[in-house]
Amino acid sequence: MTLLHIVVLAGIQGLTELLPVSSSAHVILAERLMGLDPTTPAMTFLLVMLHTGTMLAVLVYFAPRWWARWQATQVAPTGRADRNFLGLTVAATACTGVVGLALKVGIERLLLARRVGQPRAEVEQLFGNLPLIAIALLAVGLLIIAAEALPQRPRQSGLTLRRASLIGVVQALALPFRGFSRSGGTISLALMLGIERHLAEDFSFALAIWLTPPVVGLELHRLLRTAEGQALTAGQLAALVWPGLVGLGVSLLAGLIALRWLSAWLDAGRWRYFGYYCMALATVVWVGHHLGL
Numbered sequence: 258m259t260l261l262h263i264v265v266l267a268g269i270q271g272l273t274e275l276l277p278v279s280s281s282a283h284v285i286l287a288e289r290l291m292g293l294d295p296t297t298p299a300m301t302f303l304l305v306m307l308h309t310g311t312m313l314a315v316l317v318y319f320a321p322r323w324w325a326r327w328q329a330t331q332v333a334p335t336g337r338a339d340r341n342f343l344g345l346t347v348a349a350t351a352c353t354g355v356v357g358l359a360l361k362v363g364i365e366r367l368l369l370a371r372r373v374g375q376p377r378a379e380v381e382q383l384f385g386n387l388p389l390i391a392i393a394l395l396a397v398g399l400l401i402i403a404a405e406a407l408p409q410r411p412r413q414s415g416l417t418l419r420r421a422s423l424i425g426v427v428q429a430l431a432l433p434f435r436g437f438s439r440s441g442g443t444i445s446l447a448l449m450l451g452i453e454r455h456l457a458e459d460f461s462f463a464l465a466i467w468l469t470p471p472v473v474g475l476e477l478h479r480l481l482r483t484a485e486g487q488a489l490t491a492g493q494l495a496a497l498v499w500p501g502l503v504g505l506g507v508s509l510l511a512g513l514i515a516l517r518w519l520s521a522w523l524d525a526g527r528w529r530y531f532g533y534y535c536m537a538l539a540t541v542v543w544v545g546h547h548l549g550l
Contacts, residue, residue, distance in 0.1 A: 390435050
């Protein structure tokens with residue numbers, strides 16, 4: 258990888274990870290166009306650092322809003338539905354974990370094991386499947402558009418356990434299906450359930466803070482083992498540090514830009530345009546697959 262590769266990938270990851278347009282689809286396309294192998298230790302470590310950068314962007318941007326929301330609920334009436342904001346994020350994340358694990362096991366044992374004839378098939382084998390990515394992009398694009406096109410329920414100020422759990426279930430779809438935007442799915446469902454826009458945004462990205470560390474941990478586990486099953490040396494790990502730090506910085510800045518963009522369009526009633534973009538990208542990915550990309 259060159260410095261240009263790192264900056265481009267970090268910029269793409271930082272913007273698309275937090276916008277509702279699927280970072281996976283963009284990064285996979287960019288890697289293929291630049292001729293990079295996503296399975297190498299260098300790429301795996303870079304992905305770890307990029308995810309860390311976007312998580313820091315979420316913390317920097319939303320921490321003041323979460324704090325203000327928590328302070329407001331301390332003096333609110335006890336019947337306020339979003340009083341237990343933290344507890345509801347835990348409940349939603351638990352639903353994500355249960356459904357995500359069920360999807361993983363079902364896909365690996367019922368679909369992949371039979372299709373490829375390997376008893377230990379892994380869901381990661383689907384991550385580079387362009388037709389599947391295109392279908393996931395199309396699905397989330399339709400969901401985003403529907404969130405504004407369908408008759409809206411009266412905007413309510415709070416969350417309930419039922420609504421939080423449903424949002425957690427939708428978030429689980431982003432785990433095995435690359436192309437299904439996590440923020441696009443969760444915010445869109447929240448809007449369709451009648452949750453106020455700012456609360457929907459705050460809740461969606463609070464869930465990301467719970468979800469990102471396990472994802473980073475899995476990537477680090479992959480990094481520490483080479484394809485031959487041998488541990489990386491200290492020298493190999495040291496050589497990965499500076500590209501990772503550059504990537505972290507760029508993805509942090511790009512993530513802050515993306516969050517300001519998302520908030521502005523959500524407030525302005527332009528949420529559906531992200532859905533149009535996802536549908537257009539689905540077409541590009543599908544065509545790219547048939548052109549041999």
